[in-house]
Amino acid sequence: MSTRVSLAAVGHATSLFLAITFVLCVAWDLAFPDMAMYQSWRALLPGFQWLSWKSFVMGLIEAYAYGWYFALIWVPIHNRVAARGQE
Numbered sequence: 001m002s003t004r005v006s007l008a009a010v011g012h013a014t015s016l017f018l019a020i021t022f023v024l025c026v027a028w029d030l031a032f033p034d035m036a037m038y039q040s041w042r043a044l045l046p047g048f049q050w051l052s053w054k055s056f057v058m059g060l061i062e063a064y065a066y067g068w069y070f071a072l073i074w075v076p077i078h079n080r081v082a083a084r085g086q087e
Helices: 007-031 038-044 053-086
Strands: none
Touching: 007 038, 007 053
């Protein structure tokens, strides 16, 4: 039984999760400005300013890129550890 994880599947799934979360958080901030989190987005996403279309698209791209960053590090580690466990 193979325990290898697909880099592409994890990369796209994690990136989509983070992009969707970003969109939901921006919507939340617009709906409830007293409970806004945009200061956190500014700290996590370089160049993000509250709120313009250019900044929103940049934040979406950066959120997607963070998902790939996670996948590029986690998947090889997982696959290596899983392979050692089968030896």
